[in-house]
Amino acid sequence: MELNDKERLRYSRHLLLKEVQEQGQLKLKNAHMAVVGCGGLGSPALFYLAASGIGTLTFIDDDEVELSNLQRQILYKVSHIGQRKSHAASKVLASLNNSIELNPLCTKLTADNVVVLLKNADIVLDCSDNFETRYLLNSYCLKNKKVLISGAAIATSGQVMCFDFRENGPCYACVFPQSDEVESTNCDNFGVLSPLLGVIGAQQALLAINTILGHHSGCYFASVDGMTLKQNVWQIVKDRQCMVCSAAC
Ligand SMILES: [Zn+2]
Numbered sequence: 001m002e003l004n005d006k007e008r009l010r011y012s013r014h015l016l017l018k019e020v021q022e023q024g025q026l027k028l029k030n031a032h033m034a035v036v037g038c039g040g041l042g043s044p045a046l047f048y049l050a051a052s053g054i055g056t057l058t059f060i061d062d063d064e065v066e067l068s069n070l071q072r073q074i075l076y077k078v079s080h081i082g083q084r085k086s087h088a089a090s091k092v093l094a095s096l097n098n099s100i101e102l103n104p105l106c107t108k109l110t111a112d113n114v115v116v117l118l119k120n121a122d123i124v125l126d127c128s129d130n131f132e133t134r135y136l137l138n139s140y141c142l143k144n145k146k147v148l149i150s151g152a153a154i155a156t157s158g159q160v161m162c163f164d165f166r167e168n169g170p171c172y173a174c175v176f177p178q179s180d181e182v183e184s185t186n187c188d189n190f191g192v193l194s195p196l197l198g199v200i201g202a203q204q205a206l207l208a209i210n211t212i213l214g215h216h217s218g219c220y221f222a223s224v225d226g227m228t229l230k231q232n233v234w235q236i237v238k239d240r241q242c243m244v245c246s247a248a249c
Helices: 005-010 021-030 042-052 067-071 085-096 114-118 131-144 194-213
Strands: 032-036 056-060 101-105 123-126 147-154 157-164 220-225 231-235
Touching (some): 005 021, 021 194, 032 042, 042 085, 042 194, 056 085, 056 114, 114 131, 123 131, 147 194
Parallel strands (some): 032 056, 032 123
Antiparallel strands (some): 220 231
């Protein structure tokens, strides 16, 4: 398989990079990524993945667009208010890149449907805003040996993490052990600085693309301070006592 002339022109700034070239762009074209949550993180992530030429994008959200979303969920416009996010997102992404396959799903991800909905995805981007979905995606990706790229942002700080279960690496619960005491914190009750979501969502897209290109950064955790712009990065170590991934070994 090779790129056609239009694709060579569209992706010409990728093709110039020794880290991508035509072979890398073809890998992106053959990739299938799933984005769970089409909100503040999912919006920039989906924009960059679609623009970059990821061949198939599955994206999942059961919410409708509201006025208060427009402060940060950059996929949506005033005219989308009241529409399903997944459908509105699909229209916007199709107008950006009509040569990729878009698979919008308007449903809530649950333990009952996760296997069916995500089975064809190579990489899963967790752009959700709740721990229930984060632990569900962690268990699913662990069991199915997929790469999970998790993002979160609240108030003025954000985090991005990459878990590579192809290599029996650490899991989300090694970093955030499951507990009944985990608070439900999200943007609805704590607020969030709008562009910080762009920083985190774009980093999730970048990690996903680098993984497909083979420039993988391992099991990675970065924290971003939205006020100082400082970013701390470190490798995640497996917790041998982890109730989720140690039990699965
Ligand atoms: Zn673990």
